[in-house]
Amino acid sequence: MVVKGVQFRNHRVMGDIIELARRYRDEGADELVFYDITASPDGRTVDRNWVYRVAEVLDIPFCVAGGIRNLADAETVLNLGAAQICINSPALENPDLIEILARRFGSQCVVVGVDSLALARRASGDGGGSKGGSTGGATSSDVGRQDGEPPTDTDYVVYQYTGDPNRSRTSGRRTLGWITEAQARGAGEIVLNCMNQDGVRKGYDIEQLARVREVCQVPLIASGGAGAMEHFREVFERADVDGALAASVFHTAAIPIPDLKRYLIGASIPMRPPEEE
Amino acid sequence: MPAPVIIASGGANLASLRFALQRLGCDAPVTEDHGLIEAASHVILPGVGAARDAMHRLRAAGLVDVIRRLRQPVLGICLGLQLLYTGSDEDDAECLGIIPGQARRFSQSARLPVPQMGWNAVRKVAETPLLEGIVGEGYAYFIHSYALPEGPQTCGVADYGGVFSAMVQHENFFATQFHPERSARFGAAVLSNFLRI
Numbered sequence: 318m319v320v321k322g323v324q325f326r327n328h329r330v331m332g333d334i335i336e337l338a339r340r341y342r343d344e345g346a347d348e349l350v351f352y353d354i355t356a357s358p359d360g361r362t363v364d365r366n367w368v369y370r371v372a373e374v375l376d377i378p379f380c381v382a383g384g385i386r387n388l389a390d391a392e393t394v395l396n397l398g399a400a401q402i403c404i405n406s407p408a409l410e411n412p413d414l415i416e417i418l419a420r421r422f423g424s425q426c427v428v429v430g431v432d433s434l435a436l437a438r439r440a441s442g443d444g445g446g447s448k449g450g451s452t453g454g455a456t457s458s459d460v461g462r463q464d465g466e467p468p469t470d471t472d473y474v475v476y477q478y479t480g481d482p483n484r485s486r487t488s489g490r491r492t493l494g495w496i497t498e499a500q501a502r503g504a505g506e507i508v509l510n511c512m513n514q515d516g517v518r519k520g521y522d523i524e525q526l527a528r529v530r531e532v533c534q535v536p537l538i539a540s541g542g543a544g545a546m547e548h549f550r551e552v553f554e555r556a557d558v559d560g561a562l563a564a565s566v567f568h569t570a571a572i573p574i575p576d577l578k579r580y581l582i583g584a585s586i587p588m589r590p591p592e593e594e
Numbered sequence: 595m596p597a598p599v600i601i602a603s604g605g606a607n608l609a610s611l612r613f614a615l616q617r618l619g620c621d622a623p624v625t626e627d628h629g630l631i632e633a634a635s636h637v638i639l640p641g642v643g644a645a646r647d648a649m650h651r652l653r654a655a656g657l658v659d660v661i662r663r664l665r666q667p668v669l670g671i672c673l674g675l676q677l678l679y680t681g682s683d684e685d686d687a688e689c690l691g692i693i694p695g696q697a698r699r700f701s702q703s704a705r706l707p708v709p710q711m712g713w714n715a716v717r718k719v720a721e722t723p724l725l726e727g728i729v730g731e732g733y734a735y736f737i738h739s740y741a742l743p744e745g746p747q748t749c750g751v752a753d754y755g756g757v758f759s760a761m762v763q764h765e766n767f768f769a770t771q772f773h774p775e776r777s778a779r780f781g782a783a784v785l786s787n788f789l790r791i
Binding site for chain 2: 342345347348369372373375376377378395396397398400422423424425426505506533534535536537557559560588589590592
């Protein structure tokens with residue numbers, strides 16, 4: 318089953334995974350990412366039979382995220398037909414894992430997922446409230462910046478175990494530093510999930526993504542916040558990302574993929590056109 | 595009915611290729627058995643990972659001369675394309691030497707991340723049975739850091755900070771730098787055309 322959360326909590330069942338895979342394939346999605354969100358926090362061995370069933374029907378690349386903790390886990394998933402594996406919490410626990418996987422399978426197979434929280438800004442001197450991420454929990458006036466200042470490494474922190482609301486916590490790492498390190502260790506792609514935006518459909522975190530783009534030499538995929546077709550255009554044009562990931566708006570068909578692609582091609586953003594019937 | 599085989603060139607990741615062939619009605623074994631490879635109607639040489647490792651595996655399995663001598667249609671995919679050439683700048687690897695040329699690394703820039711990972715347009719520059727019945731540009735899925743420059747064997751090109759060989763053909767040897775098995779309808783058409791050669 319596929320579930321989709323709002324700010325990483327309250328996951329709702331979104332339908333049979335194979336049925337969804339077929340639907341997105343036919344609608345012209347360019348890539349699918351499957352998050353096994355329960356796999357990592359539980360630390361359990363998961364049944365990967367679904368990967369094989371997905372590979373049978375998909376003629377586009379797909380990536381599996383969640384619960385890949387070692388070489389054997391990665392090999393299983395790749396042998397079952399995934400094009401890439403995405404590691405998140407296990408890479409934070411053991412950064413060497415990135416190197417181990419990249420050496421064995423090539424960097425192109427190794428995606429590092431980063432769940433990043435923008436810390437709330439300090440209110441500026443005139444008493445204006447913060448307009449950036451209202452986050453609850455990880456606010457820190459010591460490291461938050463004034464409104465209008467450009468973002469720095471202290472403004473974003475990496476979270477881990479986000480699949481489980483009860484275990485989700487800061488990793489103690491800064492987002493920009495971690496992404497730099499992950500690339501040096503062999504990550505071939507970064508999926509940056511901006512947690513403040515996740516599931517709320519107010520648009521991608523352009524400021525954060527543009528800042529990450531400056532340090533990211535490998536493909537960068539934006540995640541979190543897509544709610545309208547304009548949001549996709551904005552993230553390609555202003556944050557210069559290589560891909561834009563969304564879940565809610567596609568699951569609910571609020572944005573049909575062929576319409577979105579025609580819109581983006583019309584805005585001169587290069588992409589594979591939707592298949593003609 | 596074609597009876598293709600997939601050469602076990604090492605690396606994971608062959609399930610999607612086998613499934614793509616199954617969707618075209620073929621059950622292709624993955625093998626390094628010389629007899630099976632020589633007897634197949636079509637031979638597919640996939641490749642994932644580094645050129646030097648892949649060549650090491652082919653040598654260890656005694657497959658280098660077997661592949662060079664094949665006379666049935668052969669399809670190299672991704673690294674499999676590069677392996678058909680003289681060599682690759684990747685670890686200075688010596689390859690099969692069936693087609694003259696050297697794979698070069700893409701030059702990295704903020705605008706063009708390396709590896710290239712994603713969809714790109716493929717444009718026909720010479721007639722090839724692989725593109726039969728396909729009109730205009732096709733979009734294909736690429737995932738690679740090294741590529742062959744355009745040469746006499748090139749029949750399809752793509753552009754990533756410069757034109758490179760996306761599809762090549764030399765006698766009975768064909769190859770795609772992209773992954774036809776992950777390239778939706780365009781890729782399925784290319785695979786299906788290959789099996790009809």
